Amino acid sequence: MNEERAFFDHNGLYTPTLLRVTAIEDEIPAEAVTGPIKNFVLERNGIDFRPGQFAQVTVFGAGEVPISLSSPPSLSDRIILTVRAAGFVTGALHQIRPGDVIGFRGPCGNGFPIEPCIGQDILFVAGGIGLAPLRGLLWELLFRRQDFGRILLLYGARTPRDLLYQYQIPEWQEKGVEVFQSVDVGDGVWEKRTETPRKVGVVTTLFQEIKIDPQRTVAFVCGPPVMIRFALLGLTRDLHIAPERCFATLERHMKCGVGKCGHCIVADKYVCMDGPVFSLAELEKMAVIEEPW
Amino acid sequence: MERKAEGTQRKETRWVSTTDLQKILENWAEKGVLVAPTKVNGEVLFQRIRDIREICWDEDYVNSLVPPKEFVLPNEERLLSYRRTDDQNWVVEVCSEENQETILFGVRSCDVAGLAYLDRFLLGEMFSRPDLADPQYKAKREKFILISIVCQKAAPTCMCVCCDGGPALTEGFDWQLTRLTDGWLVEIGSEKGEKLATGFHYLLQPATDEAIKEQKERVATIIRTFDQYSPDERVPTMAAGRMVSRPLLKEEFWSRIGSRCVECGGCAFICPTCFCFNVVDRPLSPSLQEGDANELAFCPLLVGFNGKGADYERVRYRDCCMLQGFVRQAGGIYPRRTTGERCKTRFFHKLSWQFLGRMNRLGCTGCGRCLRTCLGEVGISRVATEMTEALAEKKLAPAGVTAPKREHQRGHPK
Numbered sequence: 001m002n003e004e005r006a007f008f009d010h011n012g013l014y015t016p017t018l019l020r021v022t023a024i025e026d027e028i029p030a031e032a033v034t035g036p037i038k039n040f041v042l043e044r045n046g047i048d049f050r051p052g053q054f055a056q057v058t059v060f061g062a063g064e065v066p067i068s069l070s071s072p073p074s075l076s077d078r079i080i081l082t083v084r085a086a087g088f089v090t091g092a093l094h095q096i097r098p099g100d101v102i103g104f105r106g107p108c109g110n111g112f113p114i115e116p117c118i119g120q121d122i123l124f125v126a127g128g129i130g131l132a133p134l135r136g137l138l139w140e141l142l143f144r145r146q147d148f149g150r151i152l153l154l155y156g157a158r159t160p161r162d163l164l165y166q167y168q169i170p171e172w173q174e175k176g177v178e179v180f181q182s183v184d185v186g187d188g189v190w191e192k193r194t195e196t197p198r199k200v201g202v203v204t205t206l207f208q209e210i211k212i213d214p215q216r217t218v219a220f221v222c223g224p225p226v227m228i229r230f231a232l233l234g235l236t237r238d239l240h241i242a243p244e245r246c247f248a249t250l251e252r253h254m255k256c257g258v259g260k261c262g263h264c265i266v267a268d269k270y271v272c273m274d275g276p277v278f279s280l281a282e283l284e285k286m287a288v289i290e291e292p293w
Numbered sequence: 294m295e296r297k298a299e300g301t302q303r304k305e306t307r308w309v310s311t312t313d314l315q316k317i318l319e320n321w322a323e324k325g326v327l328v329a330p331t332k333v334n335g336e337v338l339f340q341r342i343r344d345i346r347e348i349c350w351d352e353d354y355v356n357s358l359v360p361p362k363e364f365v366l367p368n369e370e371r372l373l374s375y376r377r378t379d380d381q382n383w384v385v386e387v388c389s390e391e392n393q394e395t396i397l398f399g400v401r402s403c404d405v406a407g408l409a410y411l412d413r414f415l416l417g418e419m420f421s422r423p424d425l426a427d428p429q430y431k432a433k434r435e436k437f438i439l440i441s442i443v444c445q446k447a448a449p450t451c452m453c454v455c456c457d458g459g460p461a462l463t464e465g466f467d468w469q470l471t472r473l474t475d476g477w478l479v480e481i482g483s484e485k486g487e488k489l490a491t492g493f494h495y496l497l498q499p500a501t502d503e504a505i506k507e508q509k510e511r512v513a514t515i516i517r518t519f520d521q522y523s524p525d526e527r528v529p530t531m532a533a534g535r536m537v538s539r540p541l542l543k544e545e546f547w548s549r550i551g552s553r554c555v556e557c558g559g560c561a562f563i564c565p566t567c568f569c570f571n572v573v574d575r576p577l578s579p580s581l582q583e584g585d586a587n588e589l590a591f592c593p594l595l596v597g598f599n600g601k602g603a604d605y606e607r608v609r610y611r612d613c614c615m616l617q618g619f620v621r622q623a624g625g626i627y628p629r630r631t632t633g634e635r636c637k638t639r640f641f642h643k644l645s646w647q648f649l650g651r652m653n654r655l656g657c658t659g660c661g662r663c664l665r666t667c668l669g670e671v672g673i674s675r676v677a678t679e680m681t682e683a684l685a686e687k688k689l690a691p692a693g694v695t696a697p698k699r700e701h702q703r704g705h706p707k
Binding site for chain 2: 256
């Protein structure tokens, strides 16, 4: 908390820090349904953050957009952003080359609650690029694996080609993560492979595959709005997890990231300052006024 | 800010004659910046003035066409600029301007309350994060000295009496002036106000008990006779607050309100409590400044995105939650697609108990500008009244039915 304050004090609220992009990796090819997704590896430059926080990233000459941080804070030498070319600024970001400089403002937002999860089982439910913010948390938990019970990851995407981070899954399994995957539409080959339990269907169909103890499980959800909605419904109705134990991270296009511009208001909450991570208990209250998903 | 320390203590008071008040303003206009209401083509606008004869005095107007938030949160403001130094590097320059101490004279109570609302939000108090205060706003706001004048008559669109926005306030101002039969009563509301009073001590006199009594009577009179000036417009805050906070209004209600909105954004641009802004990066090149390629200003990629030496600026400008693209996101997430949903968000922010709790006051100060600006009868008192009518009717009119038009003067109240 103190480091964040110092960071903004030092730089001014709206002034980005310049960070060099050290490497760019292709994650998902342009031909996939979700379009091109790339990983941008940035120098860390002493910036401290928590999993689940986001940053306002400037592509010079194009503009500024909020991007979640998909690497764990314990990885001390870099910050990784997983970005889909979805619009004007992210499209321009995909054009930059390694060695170029981008602007970084943050970290912003509250981040995932980690300390209350110690000793608990953790269930991740991710859809598409929603795995990116959860990956930072997943790695953070794996760095201190002994503090937590079971770790389960249910991951769904549109097609096998759209699944992120497939190369890291063996490593996660090795460290005791139970991985279940699903795709909306299979390609005939993917279904036949057996490295991870897999299904064709939306991610919530994976709920039938797992057995958990709802009393000691904390769930983290991220994905497209409709997926968040049904995943949270399934977690409480089918898996009987209490709303206070379910957390989802919301997406809005913040222009400032620091509770000034008003673009991320949902009901009486500002996603950039009160969120982006909310418990289902909070989301239910917001949903009475305005559906947050 | 200073308001907090003041609390509910009794305000210090002074008395000043009209000639001495003019001397204070004259003196300030010479050595500092004086912003005061002026008449421009029949409309009252706040402007920087150098000759106090330009001032439009309080008896000639009820309120200005636009609120003075213009001076602390301008319509368009540069946040920073950057330029490419070589193939891969950029230099960012932060814009900081020297702000001179400025007296904002003749501001009305509803706008003082509006500025207090902006302070609470933009200075980070709502989130208990004063460290995240907006630097541009703070720099300007700290230099502003508010001298408000208590209204002694209301315009037909005024409704400050139901929104805790006037006609006289107990906090938020630096000086609050009330015109008396002879001279003015000065109430000092902050440290800044005290400093100003010390600076001009030779022109101020202690307020007599009669002057204080007369001021109280005058404020009581305007509240008592408010209905004569403004008979129609009220915000039934408790009932409307209940309707939006629970929420008890069905979708049809909002689609009916939304069907009257033409998405001009006027309500937010002239609202003393609205602060939302958008941010864009755009190129700064001589040709653009000459105005021959304005259409390129919002297409940065077309102008030298890969070119060397291109300069860009990042500006913020006013935005409005009633406009279509306000919450649209790349990638297909698009909440609040209809005007009805956007109306619901706007009035929730203005009137709900949830935001009342977070902001310590309603998001409406009762200035009535949205009534004059709105082309589609979506002004706050109209919508709030319809909310209570919906409660009374227990059923809602079908979508698309417009509310009965009320005869109403759109021009500026004289």
